[in-house]
Amino acid sequence: xxxxxxxxxxxxxxxxxxxxxxxxxxxxxxxxxxxxxxxxxxxxxxxxxxxxxxxxxxxxxxxxxxxxxxxxxxxxxxxxxxxxxxxxxxxxxxx
Amino acid sequence: xxxxxxxxxxxxxxxxxxxxxxxxxxxxxxxxxxxxxxxxxxxxxxxxxxxxxxxxxxxxxxxxxxxxxxxxxxxxxxxxxxxxxxxxxxxxxxxxxxxxxxxxxxxxxxxxxxxxxxxxxxxxxxxxxxxxxxxxxxxxxxxxxxxxxxxxxxxxxxxxxxxxxxxxxxxxxxxxxxxxxxxxxxxxxxxxxxxxxxxxxxxxxxxxxxxxxxxxxxxxxxxxxxxxxxxxxxxxxxxxxxxxxxxxxxxxxxxxxxxxxxxxxxxxxxxxxxxxxxxxxxxxxxxxxxxxxxxxxxxxxxxxxxxxxxxxxxxxxxxxxxxxxxxxxxxxxxxxxxxxxxxxxxxxxxxxxxxxxxxxxxxxxxxxxxxxxxxxxxxxxxxxxxxxx
Numbered sequence: 001x002x003x004x005x006x007x008x009x010x011x012x013x014x015x016x017x018x019x020x021x022x023x024x025x026x027x028x029x030x031x032x033x034x035x036x037x038x039x040x041x042x043x044x045x046x047x048x049x050x051x052x053x054x055x056x057x058x059x060x061x062x063x064x065x066x067x068x069x070x071x072x073x074x075x076x077x078x079x080x081x082x083x084x085x086x087x088x089x090x091x092x093x094x095x
Numbered sequence: 096x097x098x099x100x101x102x103x104x105x106x107x108x109x110x111x112x113x114x115x116x117x118x119x120x121x122x123x124x125x126x127x128x129x130x131x132x133x134x135x136x137x138x139x140x141x142x143x144x145x146x147x148x149x150x151x152x153x154x155x156x157x158x159x160x161x162x163x164x165x166x167x168x169x170x171x172x173x174x175x176x177x178x179x180x181x182x183x184x185x186x187x188x189x190x191x192x193x194x195x196x197x198x199x200x201x202x203x204x205x206x207x208x209x210x211x212x213x214x215x216x217x218x219x220x221x222x223x224x225x226x227x228x229x230x231x232x233x234x235x236x237x238x239x240x241x242x243x244x245x246x247x248x249x250x251x252x253x254x255x256x257x258x259x260x261x262x263x264x265x266x267x268x269x270x271x272x273x274x275x276x277x278x279x280x281x282x283x284x285x286x287x288x289x290x291x292x293x294x295x296x297x298x299x300x301x302x303x304x305x306x307x308x309x310x311x312x313x314x315x316x317x318x319x320x321x322x323x324x325x326x327x328x329x330x331x332x333x334x335x336x337x338x339x340x341x342x343x344x345x346x347x348x349x350x351x352x353x354x355x356x357x358x359x360x361x362x363x364x365x366x367x368x369x370x371x372x373x374x375x376x377x378x379x380x381x382x383x384x385x386x387x388x389x390x391x392x393x394x395x396x397x398x399x400x401x402x403x404x405x406x407x408x409x410x411x412x413x414x415x416x417x418x419x420x421x422x423x424x425x426x427x428x429x430x431x432x433x434x435x436x437x438x439x440x441x442x443x444x445x446x447x448x449x450x451x452x453x454x455x456x457x458x459x460x461x462x463x464x465x466x467x468x469x470x471x472x473x474x475x476x477x478x479x480x481x482x483x484x
Contacts, residue, residue, distance in 0.1 A: 012353075033133050036140060036249040039353075044329045044403045070269075072132075074406070078378050082329065082401035088387035091380050 009050035011043020019054055023061050031058060031071035041075075044082055051076075100127045102454075103285055103294035105272050105308065108139035109248065109440050110432045111300035112255035113447025114454075116173070119262035123455050126264035127292065128256065129285065131271035135252045137302045139440055141408025143325055143347060143359055145338050146441040147187040147243040148212045151203040151481040156210045157461050158445045163242055165444035166251075174261075175254035180246055181352055185336030187243035188222070189481075190234050190393070192343050197236040203481050204238055214240040228335060230395050245338060245349060248440050272301070275312050275429070282429040296454065298430040299423075302411045304371055305433040314425050317414045317471050318434045320374060322366040323359060324382035326405035328397070330354030339393065342481060346389050356397065360386045367412070378405045410437040415476035418442065420450055420466040430454060431468060437482070 003016035018038050022028040028037045034054055041047030041054070055066035062069055101124025104111045115128045130136065146166060148159040167184075170177035191197035204214045217237045222229065256266055274286040275297060284293035299305045303320035331354050338349035348358035362382065368374055383405060391398060413419055416436040423429040432450050435442060445461070452459050465477055 028133075030133060032136065036135055037253070042327075042404070044401065046404060074376055077404045077406050079383075079402060079405070082403050084399050084401055085387045085391055085397045086399060088383045088402060089391065091384045091387075093380050 008053050009038070009040035009043065009047075011045050012039040012041075014038045014040040014050070016053075016057075019057050023057060029058065029061060031055060031069060032075055034058070035075065046077065046080070098125075099284075100125045100292070100294040102126045102296045102298060103292060104128045104298045104300055105285065106130060106137070106299070106301035106304070106433075107134040107252070107256060107266065107268075108137050108300065108302055109252050109255070109443035110302075110435070110447055111298070112252045112259065113443050114298055114300060114432055114450055115264050116255045116259040116262070117448045117451030118454065119259045119264045121451060121455050121457070123451070124295075126259065127294065128259070128264060128266045129270045129272055129287070129292075130266075130268055131304070133268045134256050134266070135249050137304075138409050138411055138435070139248050139252055139443075141325070141406055142248050142440045143349075143357055144245040144248050144351070144440065145187070145243075145347060145349065146182075146245055147240065147338070149187055149189055149203065149207060149214055149238060149240050149243060149481065150479060151199070151206060152477075152479050153206055153210060154465075154477065155479055156207050156212055158442055158463070160210055160212060161445035161448075161460060162441055162443070165448070166246055169246075169251065169254065169444070173254040173258040175250070175257065179250040180254055181250060182244065182246040183352055184242050184244035185338070185349075186239050186241045188226070188337040188339045189238045190222075190231075190339065190341045191236045191238075192233050192341060194235055196343050199480060200236070200238045207240070212240060212242075214238050226335065226337070228394070228396055229339065230393055232392065239337065243338065245351070251440075272308060275299070275308055277312055277426055280425070281427040296428045296430060298432060298450075298454075300432045302433055302439070303368075303374075303409045305411070305431060306369055307371055309423065309431070312426070314423055314468075316419055316431070316434075316468055318419060319412050320368045320371075320409040321412045322375065322407050323361065323410055323437070324378060324386075324405060324407045325357065325359040326383065326386060326402050327351070327358075328356040329401045329403050331356070331400065344389060346386070348390055348394065355403070356394075356400070358386060358390055360389055374409070376407045376409070378407050410435075411439065412436045414471055415478060416482055417477045417479065418446055418466050419468050420446060420463055421453060421468065423468055
C-alpha cells in the first residue's frame with residue numbers, strides 16, 4: 001500500500017509517509033518528537049489509534065520492540081476520554 | 096580525543112535554539128547544542144504559544160517589539176514554512192475587572208504608545224461589538240493590540256535549530272549535561288554520560304535545570320520550577336481571533352490555528368521546586384475544575400465543547416520574573432539565558448539574539464545588561480506589573 005495514502009492519525013490527518021519522513025528524513029526519532037512534528041496523537045482520540053502504529057514504526061527504526069521505544073510516561077495525557085467543560089466544572093475527587 | 100567546540104549550548108528550548116542560530120549566523124565559531132531529551136522537551140514545548148507586546152515597562156515593551164519584528168519575518172530569515180511557524184496575529188485582548196485594574200492597563204498603554212506599540216483602549220461596549228461571543232460580566236474595560244498573537248513553539252524552535260544546523264551547528268539529543276567542567280576560574284566544557292565535551296564557552300539555556308548545573312559549581316541563582324497547567328479542546332471552526340487574558344483572574348485562552356481552544360489559569364498555591372529530582376509534572380483535576388469554571392464565565396459557548404488533553408509544564412521563575420542573561424563572571428566563558436518566568440518563548444527571539452551580540456562583542460540591539468545574574472544580590476530587581484500568575 002502507498003504510505004502516502006495510509007492514514008495513521010485520523011484526528012490530525014497524518015499519513016504513514018508523514019511519519020516515516022519525520023523519522024528518517026528529519027531525525028525525529030522518539031515518540032514525543034514525532035508527535036510534536038506531525039501532530040499525530042494530539043487530536044480528540046488522544047493517540048489511542050495512532051500511538052501503537054507510530055511506536056511500531058519507531059521500533060523498526062530502533063531495531064527493537066514497540067515497548068522499548070523511547071517515550072516519556074507523561075506523553076499519555078488525561079483526560080482518558082473527552083469530557084465537556086460542563087462536566088469538568090462538576091469534577092470532584094475523594095483524594 | 097573528542098572535538099573541542101567554541102560554544103556549547105546546554106538546552107534546546109527556544110532560548111538555546113535562538114542563541115545557537117544567532118551565533119552561527121555571526122560566524123562565531125563551532126557550536127554544539129546539547130539537550131538531555133530533544134528540542135522543545137521542556138518549558139518551550141509545554142507553553143501556550145502566546146506573543147504579546149502589551150507589557151508595562153519600557154524595557155519589556157522594547158524587547159517584545161524586537162521579538163514581534165523577528166517573528167513577523169522568521170519564516171524568511173530561517174527559510175522555514177510560514178504555515179508551520181504559524182504566526183497568527185489575532186491580537187491580545189486584556190480584560191479589566193475593576194477600575195483600578197483598568198487604570199493600570201491604561202498606564203501600560205501609555206508606555207506602549209511611546210514605543211510605537213499601538214494598543215487600543217476599549218469600553219465593554221466596544222469589546223462586545225467586536226467579539227459578541229464573549230460574556231463580559233464585571234468587565235469595566237479592555238486593551239487590545241492587534242500585532243500580538245501566537246506562533247507554534249515546536250516548529251519555531253525546530254526552525255531555529257534547523258537553520259543553525261545549516262550554518263554548521265551540531266545538535267546532540269538525549270545527551271544530558273551531568274556537570275559543568277571548570278579549571279580554576281574558567282569553564283572548559285561539560286561532562287556527559289558519553290564522556291567530557293570541551294568548549295571555550297558554555298551557554299546554560301537549560302530552563303529550570305540551569306539552577307542545579309550552576310549550583311554544582313558554586314554559583315547560586317534564584318531560579319526555580321513552578322508548575323503550571325494547561326488544556327486544549329477539540330477543534331472548532333475558527334471564530335475567535337485574539338488571545339483573551341485577565342491579569343486579575345490569572346487566565347488566558349485562545350483559539351489555535353487548527354481550531355482547538357488552548358487555555359491556562361494559575362494555581363492558587365503553585366508547586367515550586369529548586370531540585371529537578373523533586374519535579375512533579377502530573378496533571379491535576381483541581382486545575383481542570385478551576386479552569387472550566389473560570390472560562391465558562393467569559394466563554395459560555397464552550398459549555399458543551401470537549402476537552403481533549405491537559406498537561407503541565409514548568410515556568411522557570413526568578414525572583415523578579417525576568418530572565419537571567421549574560422556572563423556568569425565567576426567563570427570565564429560561562430553564560431546564561433534562562434528564567435523566562437512564563438515568557439521565555441515570546442522573548443526568545445529578541446533576548447537570544449541580543450545575548451549572541453553580547454557574546455561576540457557587538458553593539459546590543461537593546462541594553463539588557465540589567466538582567467545580569469548579580470542583580471539579586473545587589474538588590475537591583477527589574478519589576479514588571481503586567482503578568483499572569
